[in-house]
Amino acid sequence: MLAAMSGGVDSAVAAARAAEAGHDVTGVHLALSENPKSFRTGARGCCTVEDSHDARRAADVIGIPFYVWDLAERFREDVVEDFVAEYEAGRTPNPCLRCNEKIKFAALLDKALALGFDAVCTGHYATVTELPDGTRELHRASDAAKDQSYVLGVLDDCQLAHAMFPLGDTLTTKGEIRAEAERRGLAVAEKPDSHDICFIADGDTRGFLERRLGRTEGAILDESGERLGTHEGAYGFTVGQRKGLRLGHPAPDGKPRYVLDISPVENTVTVGPAEALDVTALRAIRPRWCGAPPTAPGTYTAQLRAHGGETQVRAEVAEGELRIEFAEPVRGVAPGQAVVLYDGTRVVGSATIAATDRSTAAAG
Incomplete structure (x- = not known):
């Protein structure tokens, strides 16, 4: 079994549990960053050189072989470029789903199977159930508060047949997972969780998109088409957004305005009242x-x-x-x-x- 080890506590404990259960486990860290020598900014990243070192140390403690696989080019094409293209088209993508679909359970799984591994193990909180006829179902984690089945909803039955989530069927808090990691001697026990989008280390999505797409001034309109203000790129907005509109005057009724629609062709953003959402x-x-x-x-x-x-x-x-x-x-x-x-x-x-x-x- 191949254990995908991000360098965080969840994937380390998942790999340890798989090994303890008797599986022949090999750990692998995916080098996804375009700049793998970069260092983590706060607690946001999950594919920096520090994370690779953390994953290797965890594998050493568990006592399993460990490798680093470079999937940066595939990640850039299938996740990062897709993310930019979706925002440019006025849509709001979820890169975590795309990564699970295209990287962890496609590129990684395909390579694992080709090398003779029978499954990929990750630290996601979800469960896979095998039915009497041999088919499998994906279910929510036992602990609904930690459930991550939403970002795994892109997996088909063939991928589920080769997926293992050792953390999904236990009612343990994150504190208990950290305590388990400490008992096992894993140095990542107190490592902060990664947040937001892993390839935008500083968390500034609008700034990232601006660097990729440039500034293009356009109009912010109300529902009747009246111009209320300007923006520097429609890609910097998403439907339902309230903050950051920077409109010079309030709505006639004094209520907040929200983004209702984004038109990349006209480079316009339409705003209106909450009920219009x-x-x-x-x-x-x-x-x-x-x-x-x-x-x-x-x-x-x-x-x-x-x-x-x-x-x-x-x-x-x-x-x-x-x-x-x-x-x-x-x-x-x-x-x-x-x-x-x-x-x-x-x-x-x-x-x-x-x-x-x-x-x-x-x-x-």
């Missing part, structure tokens, strides 16, 4: 199913962001797309985001939001 339905493309796709319309729950809650929906697959109607209107839904469908704790699959229907005349 209410979404009643959506259409999502490029569905990926964690097993067999739904064959008829049905009632499910959906999750729209990594740390968001569930909402009841009616969903169906039509013309290769996932179409969802919400039982109650929801807000903060942006094209480019992933919607992950659940049946109880089981992950049915995920798709990329292409368009939304709103309860007002605001465009979706």
Whole structure:
């Protein structure tokens, strides 16, 4: 078994548990940074030279072989460039899902299988259940507070057959995971968690995009098309955003304004009241199913962001797309985001939001 070791506490404990369970484990750290000699800024990164050293020390303590695999070019093409292109097109991507889909359970898994490994183990909080017929299902972690099944919703049944998540079926707090790491002698026991986007070490997404896409002044409009202000790049906004609009005067009713729509062609950002964000339905493309796709319309729950809650929906697959109607209107839904469908704790699959229907005349 190949254990993906980021240099953090979760992946180190997962590798240790896999080895303790009797698996023949080899640790591997993925060198994903375009500048692998860079050092961590605060607690944000997860692919710096420091992280590689931390992963190697953990593997030494566990007593397993360890290697560093350079997937930086693949990561740049499939994750970073995709991230930039999505924002340039006015959409809001989730790079963690793309990394799991394209890197950890595609490039890494393919290489692992080619070398004779039978599975990839990670420190994600989720569970894989094997059914009597040999097929597998992806479920939420036992501890809902740490569940990461949303970012794994891109895995298909073949990938699930070669995935192992040793942390997913235990009701342990992060403090207990750290205590376990300390008992095992792992120096990463007190290492801070990584946050935000790993390839934007300083956390300044707008600055990162500006460096890649440049500044292009455009108009901030209200729902009637009246110009309220200017921006320096529509890519710096996302649907539902409230802060950073820098409008010179308040709305007539004195209420906050939110981003309702982004048009990269016209380079405009449309803002309006919170109620104009209410979404009643959506259409999502490029569905990926964690097993067999739904064959008829049905009632499910959906999750729209990594740390968001569930909402009841009616969903169906039509013309290769996932179409969802919400039982109650929801807000903060942006094209480019992933919607992950659940049946109880089981992950049915995920798709990329292409368009939304709103309860007002605001465009979706």
